[in-house]
Amino acid sequence: MTLRLLALLWVFIAGSWAPGPLVTPASAAKTAPVALDCGAMPCAKIMPAASQFRPVAGARHWEGLDEDGDVVGWVALSTDFVDLKAYSGKPLVTLVGLDPDGIITGAHVVHHSEPILLVGIPEKALTDFVDAYAGKRALQRIVVGRADKPDVESVDGISGATVTALVQNITVLDTARSLGTSLGVFTASAVTPGHFVEDPEPWTFQQMLERGALGHLVVTHADLGMDEAADPYVDLYFGIADPSHVGRSLLGEHSYKHYKGQLAENEHLFVVFNRGSGSFKGSAFVRGGIFDRVRIQQGLREITFRDTDYWNMPDIAAEDAPEMNEGALFVLRGGRFDPGSPYDLVFLGSRYDHRGAFTRDFREFTATHQLPATLYVVDRTTNGIPWRQAWRNRRIDAAIFAVYLLLVAGVFVARQYTFVNLKRLGRLHMASMIFAFLVVGVYMGAQPSVTQIFTAVGSAVHEWRWDLFLSEPLIFIAWLFIGIVSLTWGRGVFCHWVCPYGAMNELAFKVSQQLGFKRYELPSRIHLKLRYLRYVVLAVLVGVFLWDSILAERMAEVEPFKSTFLVPIWTRQWGFIAWWLLLLALSFTMYRPFCRYLCPMGGGIALLSSFRPFGPKRRAFCSPCEICTRGCEYKAFRQDGTIDPRECFSCMECEVTYNDEQTCPPLIGLAMLEDRTDLSPRDQRKISRLRIDVADA
Ligand code: SF4
Ligand code: SF4
Numbered sequence: 001m002t003l004r005l006l007a008l009l010w011v012f013i014a015g016s017w018a019p020g021p022l023v024t025p026a027s028a029a030k031t032a033p034v035a036l037d038c039g040a041m042p043c044a045k046i047m048p049a050a051s052q053f054r055p056v057a058g059a060r061h062w063e064g065l066d067e068d069g070d071v072v073g074w075v076a077l078s079t080d081f082v083d084l085k086a087y088s089g090k091p092l093v094t095l096v097g098l099d100p101d102g103i104i105t106g107a108h109v110v111h112h113s114e115p116i117l118l119v120g121i122p123e124k125a126l127t128d129f130v131d132a133y134a135g136k137r138a139l140q141r142i143v144v145g146r147a148d149k150p151d152v153e154s155v156d157g158i159s160g161a162t163v164t165a166l167v168q169n170i171t172v173l174d175t176a177r178s179l180g181t182s183l184g185v186f187t188a189s190a191v192t193p194g195h196f197v198e199d200p201e202p203w204t205f206q207q208m209l210e211r212g213a214l215g216h217l218v219v220t221h222a223d224l225g226m227d228e229a230a231d232p233y234v235d236l237y238f239g240i241a242d243p244s245h246v247g248r249s250l251l252g253e254h255s256y257k258h259y260k261g262q263l264a265e266n267e268h269l270f271v272v273f274n275r276g277s278g279s280f281k282g283s284a285f286v287r288g289g290i291f292d293r294v295r296i297q298q299g300l301r302e303i304t305f306r307d308t309d310y311w312n313m314p315d316i317a318a319e320d321a322p323e324m325n326e327g328a329l330f331v332l333r334g335g336r337f338d339p340g341s342p343y344d345l346v347f348l349g350s351r352y353d354h355r356g357a358f359t360r361d362f363r364e365f366t367a368t369h370q371l372p373a374t375l376y377v378v379d380r381t382t383n384g385i386p387w388r389q390a391w392r393n394r395r396i397d398a399a400i401f402a403v404y405l406l407l408v409a410g411v412f413v414a415r416q417y418t419f420v421n422l423k424r425l426g427r428l429h430m431a432s433m434i435f436a437f438l439v440v441g442v443y444m445g446a447q448p449s450v451t452q453i454f455t456a457v458g459s460a461v462h463e464w465r466w467d468l469f470l471s472e473p474l475i476f477i478a479w480l481f482i483g484i485v486s487l488t489w490g491r492g493v494f495c496h497w498v499c500p501y502g503a504m505n506e507l508a509f510k511v512s513q514q515l516g517f518k519r520y521e522l523p524s525r526i527h528l529k530l531r532y533l534r535y536v537v538l539a540v541l542v543g544v545f546l547w548d549s550i551l552a553e554r555m556a557e558v559e560p561f562k563s564t565f566l567v568p569i570w571t572r573q574w575g576f577i578a579w580w581l582l583l584l585a586l587s588f589t590m591y592r593p594f595c596r597y598l599c600p601m602g603g604g605i606a607l608l609s610s611f612r613p614f615g616p617k618r619r620a621f622c623s624p625c626e627i628c629t630r631g632c633e634y635k636a637f638r639q640d641g642t643i644d645p646r647e648c649f650s651c652m653e654c655e656v657t658y659n660d661e662q663t664c665p666p667l668i669g670l671a672m673l674e675d676r677t678d679l680s681p682r683d684q685r686k687i688s689r690l691r692i693d694v695a696d697a
Pocket of ligand 1: 601
């Protein structure tokens with residue numbers, strides 16, 4: 001059974017992971033299309049899983065449907081999402097497909113005006129280039145040429161058409177990401193609210209360096225395969241020139257005022273100066289084109305420099321600045337640059353070969369920079385901070401959820417009144433399960449998951465960021481509750497009483513029993529081994545997360561929570577639907593099989609329960625009595641009659657029995673002894689011992 005479940009898990013992952021087939025190249029259309037039309041465009045080629053396509057009212061994309069009418073993805077035209085022009089000064093109009101798991105199903109250039117591809121380089125070079133995106137994750141960082149970071153994937157450029165390849169790369173990725181963000185497949189990263197700090201005194205060049213106003217990137221001749229020279233190939237100083245004490249020092253009083261005055265809201269001045277002997281501008285750009293050697297990478301945003309937003313700046317104005325060989329002022333438009341977050345300046349260099357010529361072997365060099373707090377202050381009081389906004393938006397749900405959790409905790413605090421008879425306990429539990437499933441799960445979508453354990457592990461390894469946790473108010477409250485109750489009474493206060501998926505499983509089981517379905521239980525020896533599987537699943541998931549976080553997120557779909565509460569099940573891939581149905585079917589015949597054997601999150605919080613001080617009450621004379629042991633649905637009793645806190649789900653039925661003088665045999669025996677009038681000294685001693693045991697507990 002263990003092996004079968006593992007195999008199923010991996011088949012399911014592998015099945016969902018398979019990339020789509022490559023799309024067939026097609027020649028460019030004669031005229032630029034103005035609107036997406038799958039009747040006239042090869043949508044089926046870039047999304048083979050779809051057998052039909054239909055427009056979505058009011059949206060810029062079309063839906064792809066399989067033969068059963070289920071949505072398998074969406075297609076969009078790049079020009080509806082990205083304003084990016086290539087070498088010709090015109091966009092590469094590209095059809096891009098995306099599936100619900102954020103995978104690019106294919107891309108196809110439906111129109112371009114690139115002169116180099118219309119005469120010269122074969123059309124196939126471009127179609128081969130875009131074919132390579134089929135099956136890639138849209139959130140993966142992909143660069144043209146060799147990357148200098150391990151988590152960045154490289155694609156080969158188009159020999160002789162570097163600018164076209166660069167623009168095509170950004171066009172496909174930005175379209176897929178924008179489409180995914182508009183559909184909720186990805187979460188949009190907002191610009192950090194804040195403001196620039198002004199200093200009345202212009203900073204000297206030295207002060208700008210010391211205070212972190214400028215970033216610095218050096219690429220030597222040797223880095224590009226040339227003989228080493230006295231000067232580096234490029235020696236770049238770069239940064240934002242918006243604050244007046246920086247802008248005036250870099251550009252001079254007059255130029256700063258002139259260009260600053262032209263900025264619209266959310267636009268910024270960005271400078272690059274070079275002391276190296278090579279050039280960061282290159283010579284290949286044309287009017288309306290983009291600079292192919294430098295660009296900004298910020299998170300998933302690729303920000304290119306356009307010739308139309310460029311002014312030549314031969315030198316830095318500050319008197320103490322060294323002489324520069326070239327410089328540029330760019331305007332960053334479109335509100336895409338976030339001054340409150342780190343960014344990379346990327347220099348794309350081509351290698352020099354032994355015959356003394358640049359080859360088409362590209363390599364990226366990056367320098368990370370972030371504006372210091374003395375230049376840009378992140379506004380922590382503003383209403384725009386995403387997690388505060390999230391709390392404000394969900395304040396009513398958060399209040400209802402918090403009250404519900406306090407009531408559940410109250411049931412445990414007042415246990416001497418609540419856990420005294422099975423009828424009252426059953427009603428309380430049923431009410432809690434119905435609320436958990438319908439309100440917490442279906443309505444609020446507040447199902448915690450192992451992915452939050454990933455977030456905690458990631459934060460612990462890299463940087464602890466409370467805002468990551470706070471951005472999901474209900475999930476934050478749920479984990480606060482889980483932490484407190486698991487360390488106090490054990491994991492079951494959440495798992496048995498509050499978990500929406502657990503509640504759904506138990507309700508399904510109860511319905512099946514009412515309908516007379518046969519109950520199935522694993523043999524004890526298999527159960528005892530299989531209960532460790534959840535720890536294996538947890539360890540594998542966390543291990544994979546440390547290696548490849550996106551893969552781990554996909555593997556975390558072993559939890560069917562997303563299909564149950566977050567994404568309509570009918571929009572999911574067949575693999576997820578089959579997995580969800582299988583688990584539901586199992587829970588009709590077995591008592592909460594997913595919770596007992598597979599749930600990685602349950603495994604994580606079971607480990608926390610190891611330290612609980614207030615489990616179900618037990619007495620010394622409980623051990624030989626098997627009533628509770630046999631009645632425990634979760635098989636949490638060890639052979640010696642004690643309770644394994646990691647297996648106990650705090651259903652508290654054993655505590656009801658413990659309190660019940662009509663059911664607990666030793667209590668019945670004690671009452672019977674006490675009723676007798678002919679007590680021998682041995683009976684007297686027995687009564688005293690039993691009373692001590694009862695009083696001790
Ligand atoms: S084991 Fe997992 S699914 Fe089951 S109740 Fe606990 S958290 Fe929920
Ligand atoms: S019956 Fe089992 S699961 Fe329920 S409280 Fe007792 S030991 Fe825990």
